[in-house]
Amino acid sequence: MPSHQDRSRRVTLFPTCLGTLLFPGASAAAERVLEAAGATVTSVEEDLCCGQPAWNSGHVKDALRVAERALDALAEAEEIVACSGSCTAMVSHYWVELFEGTPRAAEAERVARRTHEFSSYVAGELGVDNLGPLKTSRPRRVAYHDSCHMLRGLGISDEPRRLLAAVEGLEIQGLTAQDRCCGFGGTFSIRFPELSSAMADEKVDDVTEHEAEELVASDLGCLMQICGRARARSHDFSCRYIAEVLDEAMPQRIQ
């Protein structure tokens, strides 16, 4: 059992709206991994959205209204970990712009500074060693997909790969265009469904051509997009949120 000296780190988990509505398993896994890595995970009372759907469509007021409730809920948190690179970028980068000129600008800025993306927090702040020896019961070949906001917005690419590399039994397969957008783009995927699907096709082809059995990412939106398209084309590789991969490979799960 790894030593948990760092139990004092109190983390507030932000499952994001997609996580809350569609992928409850993702945030549940993230919670277990964070706990195992030595953090004390607390939870907010409410279901939250960072406001990104409206923000990315240019509807600032609508974004602000939704983000304000998230700010209410997160304002007192010591550290916030989000199950998404994209939502992390929204909070840590764009909230400053969104709340600029409002009475809550300073509060938003403080929350922005304290918000981290899950994989970078586990690898960078807690340390992967704390998780103990990671070994999967399903040895397989996985490919990692960089989400755009995480890669270019937050500059995180190394940390999730370090986490996956620590799992015995995983063979990490690179992709030809692993940093190319999967075509999700939030509301873009609804605005231009055919175009968005065509972009996903390239990603699906990239995964199948490299014979990866599973695609791992740190953004639920990308996974929903790529996996949804793969399924429509009858490809059978699975898609998994990175915390779920780690969770499955942990020596003992904290239930």
Added chain:
Amino acid sequence: MTDAYDYSKPFEERARVSLEDGQMRGIVGLAVDRNNSGRARSMTSLRDPEAVRELGARVRDFNISHLDQHLERLAETWTEAGGEIFFAQTAEEAASYVVSVAKKSGATKAVKSKSMVTEEIGLNEALTEAGIEPIETDLGQYIVQLAGEPPSHIVAPSVHKSKEQVTDLFSLTGGEQLENDADVLTEFARNRQRPSFLSAGVGISGVNMAVADEGTLCLVTNEGNGRLCTSMPPVHIAVMGMERVVWDFDQLAVILSLLGRGNTGQKLSQYTSLLHGPKRSAEVDGPTESHLVIIDNKRSNLLGTRYQSALRCIRCGACLNICPVFRQVSGYAYDPVYSGPIGAVITPLLKGVENAGELAHASTLCGACTSVCPVKIPLHDLLLYIRQDFAPHTSPTERAAYKAWSLAWSKQWGFALTKRAGLVLGRVTGGRPLRRLYLPLMSRWTKGRYFPGFPGGKHRPRP
């Protein structure tokens, strides 16, 4: 083929035209991949690529924030060099000035080297109307001119065409079947164009960068046609957007080191010409008249706004090549002149956000454009700003939908309601992924993708 693109229709319709053209997508995909890897490779030949990009951005910011002094100085030095200068407020003013100069010279033919700003002002149409035949001499631009199409890429006008298509086009033009071979095709174009350089009364070019303190115009090409256009005919007319100016040769050197790398992955283009007015009395070659047309056409509206950095652009096309949307839909889906991320930014700014703001949605905001821009224009942020300015002009349905969504989700009960609906749906569908879902928005999602379904279960980590 461009007839298929209806610019009165929304972007989605035009994107669909491109998506259905599998051949074009294949050709464009290969071409942009080649340019991308060339750019990435050539950037590494700089000792510190990031520092040079930063320097490029600062140089351009300096130029733009002192634009009035730059242009004043350029007018002085260009006039001292014997050139004539004309400031055009609008596209129409610019085009009619060029036409009037050409007419006065008695020209019936004008040879042109590739210039996007002349596309912007509709110069070829204006010349044709005035009875002057415009002849494009850049090979790619020549191809699209013969095909009756606008350029589909700001640097590579015929990037959407296959060699076979060019062979057919040239064979039709020449009246005899040509061999499907790049050398043969180039030779054909060369043989057709050479006489034009000798007989044209006017040569028209763009300007890659004007050097204000020197009265010098810099023009880069890979075919040498620019050099012929600017030195063979008795009259040379150069046309430039008002932002395309640097102060001195030191600054030009920075920009040139980024320009060739950004567009084709070359450390320097094949031909870099420095033009300093008409020929002097002792010189044998060169035009007797040199005109410089500097175009505003709404560019000055960007000064002092959050869009000012868009004026840094050196038109290298790197953002088009890297864009995951461009590689699917090609240039015509955007606007007939400027395409890709930079096109989606400047087209609405030049034509009015209320008219063309929708183009800013032709992006996933993935930021790839920003990451490669040699002068570090924050393109994805500018796209976001245009979306903000465009929001009041979106459909009443869209605005109502976002408002309803935000009113609901700004309350816990509203979000809980969404969750409840999901649980009910999940129960009905057994929590399985769904192929088709006939609900608002979801029906668009499931056009090509499964919806993950509503699995139900624990929604939040325990308190």
